[in-house]
Amino acid sequence: xxxxxxxxxxAVTTKANxxxxxxxxxxxxxxxxxxxxxVGVILPASLTFNTGAPEIMEGVGGNCRVRLKGESAWKxxxxxxxxxxxxxxxxxxxVADEPYHYVCHFx
Amino acid sequence: xxxxxxxxxxAVTTKANxxxxxxxxxxxxxxxxxxxxxVGVILPASLTFNTGAPEIMEGVGGNCRVRLKGESAWKxxxxxxxxxxxxxxxxxxxVADEPYHYVCHFx
Numbered sequence: 001x002x003x004x005x006x007x008x009x010x011a012v013t014t015k016a017n018x019x020x021x022x023x024x025x026x027x028x029x030x031x032x033x034x035x036x037x038x039v040g041v042i043l044p045a046s047l048t049f050n051t052g053a054p055e056i057m058e059g060v061g062g063n064c065r066v067r068l069k070g071e072s073a074w075k076x077x078x079x080x081x082x083x084x085x086x087x088x089x090x091x092x093x094x095v096a097d098e099p100y101h102y103v104c105h106f107x
Numbered sequence: 108x109x110x111x112x113x114x115x116x117x118a119v120t121t122k123a124n125x126x127x128x129x130x131x132x133x134x135x136x137x138x139x140x141x142x143x144x145x146v147g148v149i150l151p152a153s154l155t156f157n158t159g160a161p162e163i164m165e166g167v168g169g170n171c172r173v174r175l176k177g178e179s180a181w182k183x184x185x186x187x188x189x190x191x192x193x194x195x196x197x198x199x200x201x202v203a204d205e206p207y208h209y210v211c212h213f214x
Contacts, residue, residue, distance in 0.1 A: 004121050011115045013137055013165045015208045016148040022206065025132040027146055029119055039124040039134055061119040101122045101131065 003060050003080045005041075006029065006102055020047050026104065038104045046094045053106045054087040061101030065094040110167050111210055112185045114138065114146075127154055133211065145211045153201045160213045161194040168208030172201040 013028040017038065024047065026040025032035075042064065057066075063078035071089040077083050085091050093100075120135040124145065131154065133147025149171065164173075170185035176197040184190050186208075192198050200207075 006118050006120050008118045009116055010119055011113050012117055012146060013113050014111050014210050016132070016146070016206070018148060018150070018206050020128060022129065022132075022148075022150040023112075023167045025123070026146055027119070027134050039119060039121045039123070040127075041132055043125070043129040044115050075110070098147050099123070103121050 003008065004058060005060070007037070013024070017096065019049075023047060026048075036084065036106055040102055042095045042100045042102070042105060044095050044097060044099070047089055048092050049085075049087050050090045051087055055085045056082050056105040057085065058082040058103040059100065060103055062095065062098045064100040067092040112167070114144070126156075127152065129156060131156075135165060142153055143213055147209055147211060149200065149202045149207045149209070151202050151204060153199070155197055155199050156192075157189070157197045158192050162192045163189050163212040164192065165189040165210040166207065167210055169202065169205045170196065171207040174199045 007029060009032045010029040017026045021036050023045040024042045026038040028038050059077050059081050061079050063076055065074045065076050066083055067074045071082045116139045117136040122125050124133045130152040131149045133145040135145050137143050137211045166184050166186045166188050168186050170183055172181045173190055
């Protein structure tokens with residue numbers, strides 16, 4: 001499992017996106033080809049995220065447990081692993097002990 | 108006071124720097140000319156940071172109160188304002204209510 005350690009040649013927005021009182025913090029980036037992503041971290045917490053656009057969450061550090069909306073099973077994802085979330089949906093995520101670092105790919 | 112809203116053509120490290128149990132989260136960037144900076148956010152908290160290299164902290168959102176090591180006075184800095192911290196020194200920073208977003212310039 002390879003881990004995306006960095007993105008080159010991107011535009012980064014200096015102001016962070018702060019969700020859930022800071023339990024999730026991300027910075028938005030735009031790749032040279034115009035693709036938008038975010039790089040972020042979720043601190044130990046149990047959170048529910050709603051999606052607008054479909055998302056692929058790629059782990060780059062730590063791990064998490066995830067339950068997609070409408071499913072009963074939790075699955076664990078670590079660095080180098082990804083999970084896909086449909087648009088206009090939601091997912092529960094639990095992070096314990098160590099922060100979970102991710103890249104969020106949209107669309 | 109102008110605010111640096113983004114950096115273009117940078118390399119961004121996907122894994123965040125997490126300090127003080129997540130009260131401070133930053134992502135490291137490298138500009139095209141090799142200059143290293145970080146873009147980060149400090150959540151409401153009272154923290155003490157130690158410096159290795161000298162730093163210039165540029166506010167890009169929210170505000171903070173700062174007291175440099177060896178000084179007795181606190182000063183308030185907001186978006187578009189910067190403060191310089193010597194190398195091998197320290198500063199106390201207090202953030203209330205809203206997160207303080209910054210760019211950290213080194214050296």
